[in-house]
Amino acid sequence: xxxxxASRNRSRSLFASLRLAILSFVADPQWLVPSxxxxxxxxxxxxxxxxxxxxxxxxxxxxxxxxxSMWGQTLYGSGWATGQDRELGTLEPTLSAPTPYLYVxxxxxxxxxxxxxxxxxxxxxxxxxxYGRPVPLQDPLSFVLLFAFVMVSLASVGIVxxxxxxxxxxxxxxxxxxxxxxxxxxxCMFPVVLLPFWSNPISLVFPPTWALDALRYAAxxxxxxxxxxxxxxxxxxxxxxxxxxxxAGTVFVxxxxxxxxxxxxxxx
Amino acid sequence: MRIDFxxxxxxxxxxxxxxxxxxxxxLADNPTSSIAYVVVGNAVATVTYSSIFSVCxxxxxxxQAGTMEHILVSPANRMALYFGRxxxxxxxxxxxxxVALTYAVVLFHVAFAPSAVVPLAISIVLTAFAMVGFGxxxxxxxxxxxxxxxxxxxxxxxxxxxxxxNFPVSSLPLPLQWIGRFLPLTWGIAAVRAxxxxxxxxxxxxxxxxxxxxxxxxxxxxxxxWDTFERRALATGxxxxx
Numbered sequence: 001x002x003x004x005x006a007s008r009n010r011s012r013s014l015f016a017s018l019r020l021a022i023l024s025f026v027a028d029p030q031w032l033v034p035s036x037x038x039x040x041x042x043x044x045x046x047x048x049x050x051x052x053x054x055x056x057x058x059x060x061x062x063x064x065x066x067x068x069s070m071w072g073q074t075l076y077g078s079g080w081a082t083g084q085d086r087e088l089g090t091l092e093p094t095l096s097a098p099t100p101y102l103y104v105x106x107x108x109x110x111x112x113x114x115x116x117x118x119x120x121x122x123x124x125x126x127x128x129x130x131y132g133r134p135v136p137l138q139d140p141l142s143f144v145l146l147f148a149f150v151m152v153s154l155a156s157v158g159i160v161x162x163x164x165x166x167x168x169x170x171x172x173x174x175x176x177x178x179x180x181x182x183x184x185x186x187x188c189m190f191p192v193v194l195l196p197f198w199s200n201p202i203s204l205v206f207p208p209t210w211a212l213d214a215l216r217y218a219a220x221x222x223x224x225x226x227x228x229x230x231x232x233x234x235x236x237x238x239x240x241x242x243x244x245x246x247x248a249g250t251v252f253v254x255x256x257x258x259x260x261x262x263x264x265x266x267x268x
Numbered sequence: 269m270r271i272d273f274x275x276x277x278x279x280x281x282x283x284x285x286x287x288x289x290x291x292x293x294x295l296a297d298n299p300t301s302s303i304a305y306v307v308v309g310n311a312v313a314t315v316t317y318s319s320i321f322s323v324c325x326x327x328x329x330x331x332q333a334g335t336m337e338h339i340l341v342s343p344a345n346r347m348a349l350y351f352g353r354x355x356x357x358x359x360x361x362x363x364x365x366x367v368a369l370t371y372a373v374v375l376f377h378v379a380f381a382p383s384a385v386v387p388l389a390i391s392i393v394l395t396a397f398a399m400v401g402f403g404x405x406x407x408x409x410x411x412x413x414x415x416x417x418x419x420x421x422x423x424x425x426x427x428x429x430x431x432x433x434n435f436p437v438s439s440l441p442l443p444l445q446w447i448g449r450f451l452p453l454t455w456g457i458a459a460v461r462a463x464x465x466x467x468x469x470x471x472x473x474x475x476x477x478x479x480x481x482x483x484x485x486x487x488x489x490x491x492x493x494w495d496t497f498e499r500r501a502l503a504t505g506x507x508x509x510x
Contacts (some may be wrong), residue, residue: 033418041425045289045434049296049306060295177276180284189288190295 013099017107025115035072036119039065043127046189055136056220062127062135063147063219064189066120067212070151071182073116074158082165095256102252105162113155117148137219146215153207153237156244163251188212191225207244210237274360277322282314282368283375289434290376301435307376308464309433311368312457315399316424318360323403324420326353327410336411340501350491353407354400361396369460381466388463391472394479395456401486402452408493411501427453452482 003011043065050057082105085091095101128135137143161174182188185202186209187195195203203209213225214233226233286307293306330336339349369388372378406423410416428434430448437448448454459475 033421037418037421038425041429045428046292046296048429048435048439049292049298049301052298053296057296173270173272173276176273177280177284180281180288184284184288184291190291194291194294 009099010103013097013103014107017104018110019107021108021111025111035116036069036123039068039072039119039123040126042068042189043123044130047127047130056222058127058131058135059137059216059219060189062124063212063215064183065123065127066147067150067154067186067188067208068183069119069123070116071154071188071208072179073112073119074151074154082162095259100253101256102249105159105252109155109159109162112158113151116154117151120147120151138221139218142218143215146211146218149237150208150211150215153211153241153244156207156241156248159248160244160251163248163255167255182206185209186212191216191223193225193227204236205240207237207240210234210240274318277314277317277360278363278367281317282311282364283371285314286310286368286371286376293434298435300439303376304372304378306434307372308369308378308461309431309457310428311372312365312395312460313427313431313433313453314368315361315365315396315456316427316453318357318364319396319399320403320406321420321424322360323354323357323400324406324410324416324423327407328416340498346491346495346498350404350487350494354404357403358396358400361399362392365392365396365460369464378464380464384463384466387467387469387472388460390476391456391459391463391479394476394483395452395459398452398456398479398483398486401483401490404490405486405493408490408497411494411497427451430454432457452479452486455479455482 043061046064047058047061050061082091085094094104165174184195185199186192186206187203188208192200192203192209192213210226210233214230214237216223216225217230217233289306289310290303293301293303327336330339369378369392373380402423406419407416410419413419430440430444431437431451431454432448433453437445437454440448455475455478459472459479462472462475
């Protein structure tokens with residue numbers, strides 16, 4: 001079956017957006033640095049605090065720092081995808097183009113996922129080198145796969161944020177203010193069960209909470225995380241990621257239709 | 269700075285940062301870094317958002333808005349310009365640390381004697397001045413960089429590692445301890461800790477002296493650096509390149 005004109009346009013937009021994201025990154029790769037500085041330092045601080053707590057605690061520092069780096073890239077990249085368009089004055093023309101805006105954002109998100117993984121890997125290496133000994137990984141392959149999955153779960157949150165940012169000019173504010181709250185809420189450097197019980201339902205709304213807990217169950221022997229264990233963590237992570245992606249798709253379509261109907265995009 | 273950013277910097281970031289490190293400290297259960305120790309360190313360290321990152325970014329903002337060249341050729345008094353840039357961040361820094369320490373006392377039950385109010389206030393004011401001076405110094409360096417974001421990010425968080433915010437500076441390797449001693453935040457945190465614990469004046473005075481010295485050196489270097497870069501920019505007309 002031959003692809004329709006609409007599907008050809010969509011894939012062309014997706015690849016053009018992806019290409020532009022890659023070219024922008026290659027032209028000025030220093031932008032990866034800001035999203036890595038804080039995670040590296042937080043990783044080293046946590047590593048210092050965990051010193052003497054046992055060999056497995058280095059994994060808390062590494063996983064947390066890696067997640068922070070990926071989140072930084074996702075939040076500031078994917079989430080900022082809309083804000084950037086608004087600043088450059090390209091949001092209105094892009095939204096009024098025949099191809100859905102989602103495909104333009106998706107191209108950026110794909111690249112942010114890749115560069116986020118790169119940032120996460122660099123942070124992993126830096127903290128691991130500071131440790132000075134081989135990192136105690138039981139199953140490196142499943143660790144890498146789950147690490148990549150954490151990134152996908154983060155990207156799903158980033159896309160939802162990106163859709164919501166069409167309606168607000170406070171995207172930068174939300175990103176800056178929400179960063180630590182997200183780290184706390186998802187338990188990126190400590191098991192989420194340490195948080196007060198009432199906050200657990202809020203944490204479980206976010207896919208990375210499930211994915212990180214699963215990753216720790218797989219990597220840290222004797223880990224005491226969410227009571228249902230690795231298997232259900234994985235199911236929860238996949239399910240919430242799918243829900244986020246579905247919400248993002250729906251929200252993008254509705255937001256796009258709404259701002260085109262009402263014509264009030266420049267109000268935000 | 270927009271009001272939403274100011275309110276976020278004063279009320280939200282300190283709270284979430286302190287909660288984050290409090291949970292890390294709880295998990296680590298490290299005797300040298302109790303929850304109270306980490307919470308107080310981070311309460312003071314949050315001063316970097318307004319004093320370093322924001323001040324550093326003003327250079328970027330002026331370049332982006334195209335006002336830097338106008339400032340460089342204006343006959344305005346330079347001291348007024350430099351201190352004017354620092355005044356609002358000093359006020360925001362004071363508010364940030366005060367609110368953060370209130371969180372520390374009210375939410376994390378950090379011990380606080382009423383007699384500690386005056387020493388603590390002096391420590392906070394000196395720290396805010398020293399940190400904004402340091403931010404202005406970095407802003408001067410940023411004049412000759414394409415962007416100050418990387419520089420700002422490095423010094424925004426470096427203090428968490430090197431200044432004794434989360435663990436004693438003595439735990440670090442010797443070279444890092446020396447770098448930490450050159451940061452105003454290190455002495456600011458030490459002064460606030462001493463103020464909170466009701467340390468005698470004989471212990472507080474040297475710490476205040478060191479924070480004050482850091483402030484003087486930072487402001488002096490910042491003014492010197494801006495002066496040098498300004499002359500250079502005017503002589504070569506090169507500022508637009510950065």
